[in-house]
Amino acid sequence: MSGLMQDAVVLEKKGLIKIEHRQVPNIKDPHYVKIQIKATGICGSDVHYYTHGSIGDFVVKSPMVLGHESSGVVVEIGDAVTSLKIGDRVAVEPGVPSRYSKETLSGRYNLCPHMAFAATPPYDGTLVKYFLAPEDFVYKLADHVSFEEGAMAEPLAVAVHANRLGNTSFGKTALILGAGPVGLLTGATARAFGATDVVFVDIFESKLERAKQFGATHTILWNASSDEATLVHETVKVLAGGRPDIVFECSGAEKCIRAAVKACARGGIVVQVGMGKDDVSFPITELSVKEATLKGSFRYAAGDYDAAVKLLSTGQVNAKPLITKVFPFTEAVQAYQYNVEHAKDVAKTIITGPE
Ligand SMILES: [Zn+2]
Incomplete structure (x- = not known):
């Protein structure tokens, strides 16, 4: 099976990021949706993988797609999806736990030992055109919240x-x-x-x-x-x-x-x-x-992402002043380089697209 290809921002190994071709994923689980990514924030963790090749026990052993702070538009939905429709503007929660672990059942799914988290080895990240996520880990953005702000739901x-x-x-x-x-x-x-x-x-x-x-x-x-x-x-x-x-x-x-x-x-x-x-x-x-x-404190658990999206939509938290630099997807490599060189004065760098 060949299928369509898409550009992806890939950390080849410590110190080397490239834009490469990856397979466009197909929905297999009927509760999943396909999201066209519109904006992605660069996180300190991505930069750390880039400069050090590891964080604690997480070691980049093979090429990994970067990015986990993303927003986009729903372009396809699985047969069982009820909470989203094509065209919805959304923030994407980037880590999906096992649905069967005791940590997940307790609400503290951030502690699930089977967590598959975007851009944490060995899982690929969101810096691609199309990304799959389960419908309950995708949150609708209010019309007045930009994709750039929506990407900030992750650190929020x-x-x-x-x-x-x-x-x-x-x-x-x-x-x-x-x-x-x-x-x-x-x-x-x-x-x-x-x-x-x-x-x-x-x-x-x-x-x-x-x-x-x-x-x-x-x-x-x-x-x-x-x-x-x-x-x-x-x-x-x-x-x-x-x-x-x-x-x-x-x-x-x-x-x-x-x-x-x-x-x-x-x-x-x-x-x-x-x-x-x-x-x-x-x-x-x-x-x-x-x-x-x-x-x-580690990442976020039940209800936290939802609350973050609400803080953005009500304006109770204004994330706009956090965004200090925006790069197009085609300049993603430069965007990471910029973060390494300006670590002291950059707040958040956003990569938009790919178009
Ligand atoms: Zn982050």
């Missing part, structure tokens, strides 16, 4: 998940360490969930400036030379003597993880969102004596 779902783990609610105070894309969306979501104070910390003034469009009520510039005690002191100062109920550690840096535990309120929650070194040292006694809870 990460932010929603983190806020649910942090029990963000009205009146809570939050500290965000790291004002990269996920940190920014986590802060904006915290405000949408009712947090009254959202303090952003970063080592770059430009990122803190951007944070003001993502719910920051206060910003703290943390010099590489200043210590954790200084950061805690500054935080307490802007919170009028209080400490943050929730700390979202979005940098993955060891110093920030340490600072997160130290800054957290008694009985508070530290949510580890960022990924960095595999092993770090942090003040566990302090965590114990103030009965703080340290939670890992």
Whole structure:
């Protein structure tokens, strides 16, 4: 069987991305839909696979199509599909768990050991013309939400998940360490969930400036030379003597993880969102004596993607200022190169198409 071919953005191996031909997939499962991809965000994880060839245990062993933050238009539906129709503009949730694992049944399908996640080895990603997804992992976009914004539902779902783990609610105070894309969306979501104070910390003034469009009520510039005690002191100062109920550690840096535990309120929650070194040292006694809870946070689970799409459509989170650069599909290789070279000032790069 030959079939139609399509262009795909493929990570051949560490350091080498090419546009290649791949088979257009055919719907086999009647609950699946075929989506023509219109916009895809470049994620730190894609860039990491490009520059390092692996993330933790996930190693790129054979060529892999990149991309997992995508939106598009439904162009074909399986016989059993009821929730979508041809022509619907949609955001695509890029990871499909087993429908039979106990983690999936519990609602925490992000923990399913059989997860097939786009652009996580060995699974191909969304940077193609046509991509298949099950109807319940595809979310309709409101007419006024652009495809570029729709692609941002993916990192926004990460932010929603983190806020649910942090029990963000009205009146809570939050500290965000790291004002990269996920940190920014986590802060904006915290405000949408009712947090009254959202303090952003970063080592770059430009990122803190951007944070003001993502719910920051206060910003703290943390010099590489200043210590954790200084950061805690500054935080307490802007919170009028209080400490943050929730700390979202979005940098993955060891110093920030340490600072997160130290800054957290008694009985508070530290949510580890960022990924960095595999092993770090942090003040566990302090965590114990103030009965703080340290939670890992990984991708998103039941209801998170849906909530992210709703935050975009209601305007409660405005993802537009996140998009700092747009490349056409034909320049996808340059788009990744641009991300590597401008890691410090780029927020989100979007690849549009392919046409
Ligand atoms: Zn991502």
